[in-house]
Amino acid sequence: KAGVTQTPRYLIKTRGQQVTLSCSPISGHRSVSWYQQTPGQGLQFLFEYFSETQRNKGNFPGRFSGRQFSNSRSEMNVSTLELGDSALYLCASSTSTRVDTQYFGPGTRLTVL
Amino acid sequence: QKEVEQNSGPLSVPEGAIASLNCTYSDRGSQSFFWYRQYSGKSPELIMSIYSNGDKEDGRFTAQLNKASQYVSLLIRDSQPSDSATYLCAVNRSRGSQGNLIFGKGTKLSVKP
Numbered sequence: 001k002a003g004v005t006q007t008p009r010y011l012i013k014t015r016g017q018q019v020t021l022s023c024s025p026i027s028g029h030r031s032v033s034w035y036q037q038t039p040g041q042g043l044q045f046l047f048e049y050f051s052e053t054q055r056n057k058g059n060f061p062g063r064f065s066g067r068q069f070s071n072s073r074s075e076m077n078v079s080t081l082e083l084g085d086s087a088l089y090l091c092a093s094s095t096s097t098r099v100d101t102q103y104f105g106p107g108t109r110l111t112v113l
Numbered sequence: 114q115k116e117v118e119q120n121s122g123p124l125s126v127p128e129g130a131i132a133s134l135n136c137t138y139s140d141r142g143s144q145s146f147f148w149y150r151q152y153s154g155k156s157p158e159l160i161m162s163i164y165s166n167g168d169k170e171d172g173r174f175t176a177q178l179n180k181a182s183q184y185v186s187l188l189i190r191d192s193q194p195s196d197s198a199t200y201l202c203a204v205n206r207s208r209g210s211q212g213n214l215i216f217g218k219g220t221k222l223s224v225k226p
Contacts, residue, residue: 042201
């Protein structure tokens with residue numbers, strides 16, 4: 001079974017721009033969670049989607065948003081990029097019966113200049 | 114008190130030795146506990162999950178859980194240089210969606226040949 005895929009793998013943007021990241025979960029998985037990983041803060045939860053509904057949101061500003069499509073694919077968007085948004089953005093998928101058992105994709109490395 | 118705490122290391126052990134990684138958590142209601150391995154430049158990989166007090170063994174890995182002490186550990190027997198990585202402890206939240214995992218900042222393990 002194919003794993004979680006994320007595109008693009010690398011992105012370079014400038015301050016003030018916006019960016020959209022994509023995640024395709026493992027086939028059959030309906031829950032998608034997003035995390036931001038930085039050297040200083042570690043892995044921090046952004047939000048979780050299940051059946052196209054956001055079920056939980058972490059402590060991030062409104063510039064961070066996401067959505068999920070009917071095929072369980074998910075996107076996250078960051079508007080008005082700041083230097084501090086430079087990070088590895090990780091998507092994790094899980095089944096509907098065990099949403100806490102999460103499998104990560106390779107991540108998208110975002111650099112904001 | 115941090116929600117999930119780990120010793121950042123680095124923890125250095127000789128090849129063939131037992132590596133012991135520890136984690137404490139603050140949410141007494143947490144029910145699910147995970148260990149992820151993250152190689153440098155890669156995404157986290159799920160290696161163990163544990164839900165009940167006691168030990169759970171999988172190959173060279175043993176996870177131990179003590180809910181009364183709010184303590185989780187990971188033992189790696191017969192450590193190999195390929196085990197050199199950062200090990201992340203993750204705990205689910207007792208409130209809200211189960212898909213929101215809280216991660217420790219990780220312990221860096223170095224296995225010397």
